[in-house]
Amino acid sequence: MLKNIILVIILLTIALGFYFLFFNKVNKGDKAPNFEAQLIDGSSFNLKNQKGTYTVLSFWGSWCPPCIKEAPDLVALNKKYENVQFKNNTLFEIVSIAIEKSSKHTPQLIKKYNLYWPKHIVKTSAIVLKDPLSLKYGVTNLPSKFLIDPNGIMIGKMTIDEIDAYLEKEKI
Secondary structure (H helix, E strand, O other): OHHHHHHHHHHHHHHHHHHHHHOOOOOOOOEOOOOEEEEOOOOEEEHHHHOOEEEEEEEEOOOOHHHHHHHHHHHHHHHHHOOOOEHHHEEEEEEEEEEEOOOOOHHHHHHHOOOOOOOEEEEEOOOHHHOHHHHHHOOOOOOEEEEEOOOOEEEEEOOHHHHHHHHHHHEO
């Protein structure tokens, strides 16, 4: 009996893993899944309020060497587009989402790496990539970036260079 229970638990774990890896993803052209969260400054954030803005959701972690390595490139992307006006009178903004086991050191790292834009969210989870927001967007590795158009439609999961190339074509 105990062997059967253990087997069922293992099979369910495998099935859920496959679901989250292969089926729980957002695709180009999908409506971006809305979410609400608290920013590190204590104010509230709701993705639906980003209407009229190209929004980059940047999932990262302070414990993630590739995330830290790309931080200067993300800062450069923000500097390049933060004051640019795009077609249809739209703007650009980055929303950083730190996925952490503890939020203790994240604010200091935001300052250290000069991630100076105002919208930072810290999500804590004992198993980092099992955070509900990460699962909602199908994040399987960090760093991960998603570009959302001004109407809330997913342009896609993209690299910084791909985001730059896309936005360059959308400038006035």
